[in-house]
Amino acid sequence: MNTENNRSFGSILQDLVKDLSDIVRSEIKLAKTELKQEAAQLGRALPVLAVGGVFGLCALGLAFTTGVLALSLIMPPWAAALILFAFAAIVAGLFLGMGMVRLRGFHLKPENTIRSLQEGTEWLKTQTR
DSSP states (O other), X not given: OOOTTSOOHHHHHHHHHHHHHHHHHHXXXXXXXXXXXXXXXXXXXXXXXXXXXXHHHHHHHHHHHHHHHHHTTTSOHHHHHHHHHHHHHHHHHHHHHHHHHHHHTOXXXXXXXXXXXXXXXXXXHHHHO
């Protein structure tokens, strides 16, 4: 007769291994779900950003061409092109630098899964003492 208070060490160990296995499986499932949600959100935003970026580059190219043509009325065309090139290079460098700083804050890390695993680890430590 094996009651709850009179269980063998092997039976307890077997239950512990089964529970740990279930916890790990559920944590992996949670991580997959979180990553799928993040990837889906990113996947919906990227095409829209790409189209906007292409049209933005076209508009920017036309604006710089217009600027070069306008400046070439008062200076040599090569000087007008050089001035606008320098301006564009400086602005691009500033925006690239700011973008890199913001990109450091982006992560595809399953925060809830990590927190849950840490809680599970702490629980397991208290159970084995």
